[in-house]
Amino acid sequence: MNQFRFSRRPDIGDKIRVSFEFFPPKTDEMESRLWETVKRLEPLQPKFVSVTYGAGGSTRERTARTVKRILTESSLTPAAHMTCVNATREEVDTVIHEFAGMGVTRFVALRGDPVEGVGAAYRPYPDGYANGAELVGALKQVGNFDISVSAYPEKHPESPDFATDIDMLKRKVDNGATRAITQFFFDNDLYERYVERARRAGIYIPIVPGILPIHNFAQVASFSARCGTLVPSWLAERFDGLDGDPQTHALVASAVAAEQVLDLVERGVGDFHFYTMNRADLAFAVCHMIGIRAQLPLVGSAAA
Structure with missing residues (x-):
């Protein structure tokens, strides 16, 4: 696919549902910016918002604090991330019960990246859950939660082939996953082919595109x-020469993301998950361009 193609329909915003992803802040300043982002996006009434969880619980307390604040100080429904990395089953189960005790009913269950980072070899932790499928099963043992899991339109980097990748997704579904949220991608044809593979394998849960405004x-x-x-050549050309021009970069980024979403809508997709990077500007702009309007009075200004 060279680039996205779509025809704008005036009622299209009524058919789109969105969710947003945040990460827990490391400093008071970052927490303030995150909360500005939360309040800016809240009027868009997303289906849920997720809060990431660092490898081996490295952000456990910050994640819990952020989730609790969203629960108590906003109208949003938070989904807490859980991972298997660098933790025993008992430790993971304890965190699950802590979140459940707060009133959390939605989770994002992920194997997680190795502590050394993306590209390092993954090794299951001794007496820990080995993968996302086992983690989904553990969550279902505690409660009838809404559980999102990961999916990879270009397959997970560690998977030898798509068959192995799809088999892991099937195991997650069999253990109780509610939906899959994809790794970000920029070629919608790859996403469409991935969904076709999943459907042929008997996987019928929603496979929600993960959208990364750049x-x-x-x-x-x-x-x-x-x-x-994959970063298509046409996408690189869109941003060529804009490294020192943040305003134009932002305009191009919001247009590209909106084009991608609207092209997927034309293909029958109705749910989208935005990786916000704790910034409201692009996500809000994209939602506006695809027809999603604030349903509550706006509070404050857009987060930087």
């Missing part, structure tokens, strides 16, 4: 190379 093209291109995500 705040910094150089950083996204570098990360994409490490995790096996």
Whole structure:
């Protein structure tokens, strides 16, 4: 696919549902910016918002604090991330019960990246859950939660082939996953082919596209190379020469993301998960362009 193609329909916003992903802040300043982002996006009434969880519980307390604040100080429904990395089953189960005790009913269950980072070899922790499928099963043992899991339109970098990748997704579904959220991608044809593979394998849960508005093209291109995500040449050309022009970069980024979403809508997709990077500007702009309007009075200004 050279680039996205779509025809704008005036009622299209009524058919789209969105969710947003945040990560727990490391400093008071970052927490303030995150909360500005939360309050800016809240009027869009997302289906849920997820809060990431660092490898081996490295952000456990910050994640719990962020989830609790969203529960008590906003109208949003939080989904807490859980991972298997660097933790025993008992430790993971304890965290699950802590979140459940707060009133959390939605989770995002992930195997997680190795502590050394993307590209390092993954080794199951002694007496820990080995993968996302086992983690989904553990969550279902505690409660009838809404559980999102990961999916990879270009297959997980560690999977030898798509058959292995799809088999793991099937195991997650069999253990009780509610939906899959994909790794970000920029070629919608790859997503469509992945969904077809999943359906042929008997997987019928929603496979929600993960959309990454590009705040910094150089950083996204570098990360994409490490995790096996294709960056089409036409996309690189869109951002060529904009490294020192943040305003134009932001305009292009919001247009590209909106085009991608609307092209997927034309293909029958109705749910989208935005990786916000704790910034509201691009996510809010994209939602506006695809027809999603604030349903509550806006509070404050857009987060930087």
